[in-house]
Amino acid sequence: MMVKIRKMRPLKKAIQELESTGVLPLNVQDEVLAADISVNEQILKQVFENCSDIVFRPICANRQTKMLLIYIDGLVDTKIVEQVVLKPMMFEGMPDGLKQADSIGEIIQDQLVAITQVKAVSKVREVSDAVLKSNLAVLTDGENQALLADIKGFEKRSIEEPSAELSVRGPRDGFTETLRVNTSLVRRRIRSPRLKMEPYSIGDLSQTDIAISYIEGIASNTVLEEVRQRVRRIQIDGILESAFIEEFIEDLPYSPFPQIQNTERPDVVCASLLEGKVAIFVDNTPFVLIVPMTFWTGVQAAEDYYERSIFTSFIRFVRFTLINISLFLPSLYVAVTTYHPQLIPTNLLISIAAAREGIPFPTVVEALMMEFLFEGLREAGVRLPKAVGSAVSIVGALVIGQASVQAGIISAPMVIIVATTGISSFSFPRYNLGTAYRVLRFPMLLLSGILGLYGVAFGALAMLIHLTNIRSFGVPYLSPVAPQIPRNLKDVLMRAHRWKMTNRPVMISGEEKMRIPKGQQPGPKQGDQTE
Structure with missing residues (x-):
């Protein structure tokens, strides 16, 4: 040789x-x-x-x-x-x-x-x-x-159920910190050569591998090209988590509302890709970014699509009600008890007045103190070890609440209002959208304490105007409600039967708008009836 x-x-x-x-x-x-x-x-x-x-x-x-x-x-x-x-x-x-x-x-x-x-x-x-x-x-x-x-052999975490997105029914596997493991979980579910994984490397020092995933023909070319451009223009020394990418490519960085969805569930990513969205995989993190995001995506859980539509629609109604309670209940209580007591039934008003007798603080100060204390207990429960975190938060809430009422510092109705608000805030399927509502609760309290119900109305109107002006990669944040697209309203406040959702979201998807052929409504065939 x-x-x-x-x-x-x-x-x-x-x-x-x-x-x-x-x-x-x-x-x-x-x-x-x-x-x-x-x-x-x-x-x-x-x-x-x-x-x-x-x-x-x-x-x-x-x-x-x-x-x-x-x-x-x-x-x-x-x-x-x-x-x-x-x-x-x-x-x-x-x-x-x-x-x-x-x-x-x-x-x-x-x-x-x-x-x-x-x-x-x-x-x-x-x-x-x-x-x-x-x-x-x-x-x-x-x-x-x-x-x-290529003979990589580093230690990696095994595939486990996501801790932040639990569901009673549905897949139990979740993403890990390894890029190729995450892409393989998606490839197992969508076995088509039209599923693309475009590789990129970002970070002068970290050289972090990322992959932009989409389904050819279903994803919008306009959205896809916008994602590519925003990712290419990132210049940074290192990328340690997908949040680094998120902050560089979002439309309105000063808005409290998230414009990019993140998830640990492969089934959520696959469902989004089938709708025409684009997923961004980042190495060394189990969180995958999904764009564009709408407000309705943030209040929909993965389990909504694994249960029957009647039950899912009822659960969504309960969830939307709790979401509104978490934002407006404290401010409405402050506004009504401070400026509009005539709106309260007489017996209830007497009960509230008796409970507030001797309380040294105005209602708005009371509410701000309790809300701040509740957020502190929640943060402490998250940062403490799991073995003691939940116990400390529960015991702290009980002891401090009861002691404050007995000492005459906080009224009992305010403790009930804050506890109800806190329970309602846990109904958010997406943590980042729930955080936005937690932040907005404080300015709403201040507005209600200064202007009463006029302040609540002003805050709600300002938030609605802001939501209608948000765009996520060119897609209106409140679509398909504003602008209204009737054929896409089947999966917003309620979820229609799967065989009725024949079209993909118009504002998100690309050329292939049809998802399911019509005429698949189930029912007994003619001639099957037994005599």
Whole structure:
């Protein structure tokens, strides 16, 4: 077997400068690899200086060809390195019957390395970037190319049920912190070549892998191109979580309402893709971003689509009622008791007045104190360990509430109002939309304490105007209610039967608007009736 060796030394000048000054040139990573393996090793060791987790493993293949393996300890499967690379090269030697090859690298790439993804690169930067992305780099003496083998082997979390989006009925698997595991969970559900996964890398230092996923023909080209442009223009040193991406691509960063949906559930992502939305997968986080987002998406749970439509419609009515209670109940109580007591029935008014006798604070101050205390208990319950978090929040609420009433600082009706508001706030299926309502509750209280019911009406009108002006990647936030699209109203306040929802959302989807053919209403066939 004849192997042609090309002798090239593009890094010779960099080596000479390194030996004379002790400093590596800044542009050395843009240079082409040298044919001398010792030159490449010296340069790469200087690039990875003081990186104790970078392993340089020299070997001798077939007792005559020098090779160098470079990888990160802990991010590469060392068993595969030993069985597939080291053992064949060092002990078994070149197998008989190999075809004519131009280089040792070609032999390794095509005939020896039994790894699914192997490619050749020729620049120092390509080698260093690949090693940092958990690849194995193989350099051969006499070759000005390096082989990169994808043999990732880092520790990863197993697939578990999402803790923030629980459901009684539905899939139990959730996303993990590994990008390819997450994309595979979606690919298992949508087995079509039209499901696309466009790769990107963001972050000058982190080089975080992300994937933009959509279904070709169903996703809107306008929305898709807008997502691409917003992702490409991100310039940052590192991406640690999908929230970093979210803050860079949302339409109105100062709005309390979220314009990008995040989820840990693969079924939610698949359902969104089938509607024409675009999903953004980010490595090292289990949360996937979905755009565009509407207000109605934030108040719909995944379980709504796994139960019968009659039950789901009833649950949605209860949920919408609780959502409104969580925002307006404290402010309405303050406005009515302070400025409009004539609206309260006489017996109830007497009861409230008797409970408030001796209370030193106005009603609005009372409400703000209790709301702030409730938010503090909720935050404490989240930050404390799970074993004591819920117990502390419950005991704290009971003890402080009861002690405040007995001490005459807070009235009993206010404790009831705040407790009802807190319970109602837990009905939000999406945590980020619930957070927006929690924030808005305080300005609504201030408006009601200053202007009474006029303040409540003013706050509600201002919020409604703001909601109608929000756009998420060009899609109105309140669509299909404002602007009204009658054929898409079947899945807003109530959920129609699945066989009635024949069309995808008009404002979101692309060319294929039809989802289900008409005429699939179930019923007994003629002639099936028994006599």
